[in-house]
Amino acid sequence: MIRLRPEIDDDWWEVEALFDLCFAPGREALSSYRLREGIPAVAGLSLVARxxxxxxxxxxxxxxxxxxxxxxxxxxPVAVHPTHQGEGLGAALIRDGLEAARQRGWRRAMLVGDAPYYNRFGFEKLQGVEMPPPTNPDRVLGLELVPGAWAGVRGKVERWSEAPDEIGD
Known part of the structure; x- marks a missing residue:
């Protein structure tokens, strides 16, 4: 039986090792990592499955x-150990994480990924939202956690500058 729970500090090294296993070397060279550097992941939303x-x-x-x-x-990132791939664990992590985000008041989410996979969760190509280069704009996808939340929101994706608990619009 697999149990999902929020990631804690003691999980960090194991999670990093899993990401290294599941993604190509140099994953941290991706533009999305420039947005994450020095910024903590949102506590309570980042999940582990054990x-x-x-x-x-x-x-x-x-x-x-x-x-x-x-x-x-x-x-x-989202990753599933190769011994558990194909069991729906990635989908469970995504669904549970997004539901927790809704409950905590987040209005919109985005990612860089494959539309055919993420469309089933409601993600769609974002128009007018620019990730730092060299990101393929066709892979920039968004989801409204609250209806209409992406309406009129256009521009460059920028680093966070406040505590992640400050989510009000």
Whole structure:
């Protein structure tokens, strides 16, 4: 049985090792990492999945960013250990994380990813939202956690500059 719970400080090294295992070397060279540097992941939204023996099976992190001055939740990375892929664990991490974000008052989320995978969670290509280069604009996807939350929100994705608990618009 797999249990999901919020990531804690003691999980950090294991989660980083899982991300290293699941993603290509140099993952930290991606533009999304420039937005995350020195900014803590949003506590309570970043989740880990552990099996009945306490072994890490998956993880997801969420980061605060801004677009046009508005708070946005940046989803990623999300990873599932190869021994647990195909079990729906990634989808559970995404759904539970997004639901926790809604409950905590976040209005919009975004990510850089494959539309065919993320469309099933409600993510769609964002128009007029620019990730730092070299990001393919077709992979910049957004989700309204509150209806209409992306309306009129256009511009460059920027680093967060306040405590991640400050999410009001």
């Amino acid at each position: 099996d009945e023996n306490g072994i890490l099976a998956g993880a997801i992190r969420f980061w605060p960013v801004r677009v046009a001055g508005q708070p946005v939740l940046l989803l990623g």
